[in-house]
Amino acid sequence: MTTTTSSQAHPKKFNLKQYLPVLVWGKNYQRVWLSGDLLAGLIVAIMLVPQGMAYALLAGLPPQVGLYASILPLFIYGLMGTSRALAVGPVAIVSLLVAAGVGDLAGTDMTLYVQLALTLALLVGIIQALMGLFKVGFLVNFLSHPVLAGFTSAAALVIGFSQLKHLLGINIPRTDFIETVQNAVRHSPETNLVTLAIGVVSIAILVYFKFVLGKQLKNSRLPNSLAIPISKSGPLIIVVLGTAVVILAGLAEKFGVKVVGDVPAGLPPLTMPVLDTAVWLDLLPIALTIAFVGFMESISVAKSLASKKRQKVESNQELIALGAANLGATFTGGYPVTGGFSRSVVNFEAGANTGLASIITAVLIALTVIFLTPLFQFLPRAVLAAIIMVAVFGLIDVKTLRFVWQYNKADAISMIITFLAVLIVGIEKGILVGIGVSLLLFIWRTSRPHVAVVGRLGDSEIYRNVLRHDVQTCPQAIAIRIDESLYFANASYLEDATLGYVADHPEIEHFILIGTAVNFIDASALETLESLHRELSDAGVIFHLAAFKGPVMDRLKKVGFIDHFGADHIHETTFDAMKAIGCVENHG
């Protein structure tokens, strides 16, 4: 546990191990870890091959880009990440953000599109690495959970509907959410029934694997090393089945079933990002969004998995590792990556013990692009659409909304507004709207703090809220307790409330502010206290402070506030203050 200033207090010595955790776990690697790492690496690779291609297509990119983004980035993260179980790679939400950010800039020029996507990975990598190096990971806290949940739910809807055209085998242009829905309805009579059948069967198989088979296998008491690979192989099975059916029945030629087409074989080429500041500026907003959203998705699953084994995840090193992974994607034909929720959980459950699991996945994907790409030529797009739709369905988070609504309306409102904003004004601006609303609501809440007039409880030295307790007050004095730190957003509220009360009660001669719940007074609030002091004194009322904390008082002393406020108007406790102004009779 640490105090606010402890991070400054640590000596800043360069420590290579901090940046390369592999130096720690590699040196102490135990042979018993190997089987877990191997199995986890294999299972994640099985999931990642179809998902990587599907998410790349979702991002508007050729399918191999998703595979390229699953090689070097995973290798780098394996060496640098502090999480033992995080599975990095292409994920649905980031892919949607890439499509939103690059789509408008590149138009139909696919070479440019790929270039911009890897340039985006460069920016995301730089932003994340810098945030980690400068230890400003706290910046992601601007995104509250309800905003993130609203954003994710809406993005999942947008992604789901964007896949309808592949499921139905119809042609509709990539537009905003509402138009996409309208177009899908309008063009639904053109549905390619064979494509639809492939899609629906694929979804059925995936749903069976996801919701039924896992439980059945658990009950069958199969060893985990078999049960987990089987239960996670749904995507692989529909890929194999779908491809086989298309080839054997000649569905592509006879019925116009859309397939993935040529996927080049071989390791990813060395690629260079666009080095043009105008382009960088255009991509910056979406890069910031991806850097933040990607990191938040990643860190929350990493933390939750690490804690199960009492391991630690270092937020800032995670940013550096994800940043480096994205830089890896930049130079090997990839696009932005982050830690994915479901793959990481699978990785953990399959027994990943170290970053080696991630490296094994990378090697398997590399082997896939070298040897297996010809097999993907006849893979139906509807199969990939089914994989995406089932994956994102779980992201629609009605449970959280219901819960938050019950707990705290302000949070629920920020969630709903974010959700609607993403659907209506788009994914990029939607999240900004959400962040703005949540900050606004936070400022609004703290700008109207709970303020209690207190009175004396019986003959005790205890002062409590007059509205909740049967207490005695003193006509010529008012004592109030403010339950919030004083800062720019609420200082004027205190001032208004105080001056209003004093104006309404001409009999008041003493005003006592009780500071038990005040952890901090910022410069604006201090100025307000000064003017309140002046204003009360102009109105003939004496201002007292009671029970302020030591650190708060120290600061006030330093700038001479105490001197001109009058040290005899500052009291250790409310009781002391009341005694000093003659509201408590001295019983002796």
Place this chain on the structure above:
Amino acid sequence: MTTTTSSQAHPKKFNLKQYLPVLVWGKNYQRVWLSGDLLAGLIVAIMLVPQGMAYALLAGLPPQVGLYASILPLFIYGLMGTSRALAVGPVAIVSLLVAAGVGDLAGTDMTLYVQLALTLALLVGIIQALMGLFKVGFLVNFLSHPVLAGFTSAAALVIGFSQLKHLLGINIPRTDFIETVQNAVRHSPETNLVTLAIGVVSIAILVYFKFVLGKQLKNSRLPNSLAIPISKSGPLIIVVLGTAVVILAGLAEKFGVKVVGDVPAGLPPLTMPVLDTAVWLDLLPIALTIAFVGFMESISVAKSLASKKRQKVESNQELIALGAANLGATFTGGYPVTGGFSRSVVNFEAGANTGLASIITAVLIALTVIFLTPLFQFLPRAVLAAIIMVAVFGLIDVKTLRFVWQYNKADAISMIITFLAVLIVGIEKGILVGIGVSLLLFIWRTSRPHVAVVGRLGDSEIYRNVLRHDVQTCPQAIAIRIDESLYFANASYLEDATLGYVADHPEIEHFILIGTAVNFIDASALETLESLHRELSDAGVIFHLAAFKGPVMDRLKKVGFIDHFGADHIHETTFDAMKAIGCVENHG
């Protein structure tokens, strides 16, 4: 005094008196108030005639616009304002904002320029009136005092340097601050020495009136009703002297001294704003800035003056009144207005008792535009530049910076960044940068709250910070107190700190979170507490809550948190918690 929810509790009955305070003071008007109102109205008018013209020119508008903006708006504010002493009209900072916002859109088309300026007044009026009607005046609290001080200081510098060309009688284009300074230096050899002489003498007279004469008159024991008008007539005197010298010595023709030129006579025309949403959208950012900055300048002086007489100022009604005043400006050829600091202080000191003072000023300005405008034709621009420069000089606020730097570095940083941003990126974006920085710093501060590990003080039931007190702790348990409400920005900090501590200390079996300083737990923080609970339990650590406040507990209960947390892990006090886990021996 009121609690958080009280505003909802009041019955919302329409009350005309609330919107028209004149109905209250008009009905109870006392004859003794009249002399004060008359004198104050006269003195403010004397100041306002030259200032109004000067500020209109600063805004890039013809001089009469400043006078027009000083008639109907003042009349309306006199009827609707809750401040008895606020003097509304054109002010320097708002004029600069108008120039920044309208300048780029209108180019050199003066008709369009005037149209856009009054359209801006319409938007400012609508924004302010709506904020007041919907009681969301708290929104202005986004602007912290240091940000406002940094903004005002930088704006004063920008304004001061923008007047150099009039003082030197040179021609330099209106550009950004840095270019203006460079141009002034480059063109300084072209200085018109006669113009410069007029300007320097004007400044000398104003400085004498401002800093010396006031004190001399105070010491002379002249009655206030004479001393105040004399000490405030500096601008009037240099206007009269300057005009007289220019006419008598023919300076305009012989030496090219620039003068104001034709000012049309007669009451303002009825004007209509531009009704084009595209234009409105272009003007919206600057309208918001003017609405906020103008209101903050206005409300702070209104509050400070009202408190001297134990009067109340209603923030929301002030917004409505200022909004209505701006709508008045829209339809009578004016431009955005607000309450000015120095004129309001003068109004107060001269004895303004009610809004009648404001109405009297309006009538006098109306008489001026009807009868006196021919006199302004030969008024030298250098005189107006001198008035502006002396007025804004006092706005450069080095004292606040020095003070804030000493008190709180984060506030000082936001002030300096705002100051520099206004000078470098411009007045509009600069203030946004400042607001962003101050929010960021606030979130940063609360995102790393003070967290104390506590131990038992001797044999007492009191638990204090282990770093400050000689206390006993218990090896298998850790109790920490967090000195901040828990919300989205700091929840993960608590989680990280806790999990880090638990990972480092395998002997820990109990973790106790003490909530004495927690006033609120938002949905994000609740979710974090849930996951912390799960994570601690996965790690074999029992999570306890101690000494949380009643209202906070009530909310947690409502959503069932307490049930699955375990009611026996929730304790009234830290001592109770320690007793429950066996860290306190029962002495019997």
